[in-house]
Amino acid sequence: MLLCLTASHRTTSFDVLEQLTVGASAVASTLGAHADIAGAVVLSTCNRFEVYLDTDATDAVDLIASAAGLDADILRSSATQLHGDSVAQHLFSVSSGLESVVVGEDEISGQVSRALLDARDTGSTSPALEKLFQRATKTSRGVKTQTALGGAGRSLVRLALELVSSRITDWAETRVLLVGTGQYAATTVVALRDRGAEQISVYSPSGRALPFATKHTLSAEVDLALALTAADVVITCTSGAEPVITPEVLAAGARRMIVDLGLPRNVDPLVVGVAGVELLDLETISLHAPLDEITATADARELVGSAASEFVADVAIAPAVVALRTHVLGILDAELARGRAATPEAEAALRHFAGVLLHGPSVRARELALEGRASDVTAALETLFGVQVEAPAAAGEAAEPATA
Template identity: 45%
Template sequence: MVATHADIDLETVAQLSNGSSGIATSALARSPAVKGAVVLATCNRYEIYGEAPHADDVEAARAALVGQISETSGLSEQLVSRSFSTHTGPDVSQHLFAVSSGLDSAVVGEREIAGQVRRALITAQQEGTASAGLVRLFQAASKTAKDVGAQTALGSRGLSIVSVALDLAIDLSEETDWSKKKVVVFGTGAYAGATMALLRERGCRDISVFSSSGRAATFVATRGGTALDGDTLHAAVAAADVMIGCSGSDTRVEAAELAQVRAGSTQPLIAIDLALTHDFDPAVGELDGVELLTLESVRLAAPQEQAESLAQASAMVTGAAQSFEQEREARSVDSAIVALRRHTMNVLDAEMEKVRARHGCTAAAEEVEFALRRMVKQLLHVPTVRARELASNGQQDDYVAALETLYGITVEQPAAASKAECPMDHSSLTASPLQGAVNLQENEARRNSA
């Protein structure tokens, strides 16, 4: 199930992703049609990869996921269902491999998404929602992304949502030297880390960090910069040339509050809001002396990649997806082959017990066993080869059904393996961060007592 910037507005994507961290666990508990689930939630996409026990269960699994998302987001099931497009079968691997390689991003070729895909799988494994099939899918997607980054020009560009946003900021500034700019970063998540690294690369030395969760001091300890709290935030924002929102928390900088903090200042301010749920009130862009850049601004300004690089990357993604599907189909009959072999060998062992009971452990009995085992091996050769051939044509279910019909063999499916992490810092408060340290301390104490 896929909801992205390419199909719906970012506000709807943000609403859908409310409560995303518990969706997979809840869906598994809600319906037996959901065998496994991995959630990929980023700044401009909300995707849920699910595995159903059988093809007939796909619609029931989708309905369970839609119902759970409706409950957590507060949106109607009809709206949720319309907002998601659904991929099944080989289309799933093709889509995820393209996503992880940056081909489906607002900034084509961006490398941040590969890490987000990796973290989504890790989180699902920690929560016990990643089935064995989904683990293999996501691992293959990560390998494909790595290959695309290493073997095409897309990886060498080093483009990202953050880098394009910083380029836009320079285009809007009279001062193009980052070493002379004062920057305030909101958030301590993965995007905040990427932002800090890029600012350092571009020569920025005056970087302050605020986090409503109080993690700023820990964050800057390994990255440099100055940690802000409720007492020091106002002064830092008042003197800033650029402020960058990367937290995606429930609080945001309101236009009226920013106007009050910046009252009397003639210093232009560029506000870069990279949070899907908005760290900055959209009305901030209407204030005198303030330029507001959003994810939509970044998407529109993202450079188009060269056709040759895109074609090469797309071909790699398609080839990798096809190879994955072929391996998956071949693997899907492994359990059936094992079941047939086990059934046949059990019959052989039973017959040999009768031979030994009658003739003892004699040379004649050993010759009989050797001959029978060789015969069984020959008899199993054709069914095994045929299983592989059927799997390669997507007919593995026919093979399994035949075993059940002819031999009464029940084929056991492989056991499942053991929260998608948005790159934003999702710690939340009930008030704007510019309202000071009092609310920060109250909410921190409330979280600690919870």
């Protein structure tokens, strides 16, 4: 059965999200090694933390909370658990940007794909989760190409820069310091240049500023305190567990805008006590998220809903289709073993005929599954052919709160 525990900016405090993000690696390794869990994928972004499990368990809150170093009761009150069919609907919606701070944002689909790659690297994924995440990626591409949400420029970074722009007279004359060198930093560079920023420098707590600066034609900084003094706008997006910018490294002086896009926080909230400093963090940015574009969002949700229904139908009907194919091809192999095919050409023709013969029933079985009649297909196979069909890998169950 598929299970998802989800905590996002909409239902969870940033303090809890921050602690979950810090513990993401420990959660992934703990779940991947657990005997009762066939597969686990952890999705951790700047505004959500989600765990997708392939397991027979019905509640994973205690295990996840323990691995993240978080009180289980706090997690129960902050998160939601989804089971079975509702997991696909949720992940497809997340991957398509429909659950993001900025509806239709560009980055989330890549983050979903990377979460699966990370699970592969650690050996914690499973065939069921592979199918789920691959279909999520396909669905998000469909939303981008078939709905108005596919327009460029939707992202949390761009929303943050839009908010900052009210304080900026001329981006070309603004000195910008970027703290961080990951994928989000690269996205930020593009967004800054789209705004007209020309004076961009980069600092890396891990010492990777120079190669990043060379790749993106920026200036590399080695002294954070000096770089902060010279900057008009500071944007942080690094993955460290501790704040990089604290009151101690900031000198009072000219007005500076600091934008903290990190989770965990890259900037100590106490920096607002330093004269001239203004802080814009994720929590504040999320409060200024624009309203959904109603028509575009409705079209995207309809597409996501259809994709989720098709995925659920495919999962439900897969055992019956496999059983039918195994039955027919088994008979064919038995006949071929008895020497009925005199030539390779004849054998190939018979296998082609078997494939054609199976195609129609397979298509019809999927159509019936979409109508909620997968059990009719199973009953027909057992009645007509005596074929025993195994239960589907994931049973449809409604969403439940984490407190259930």
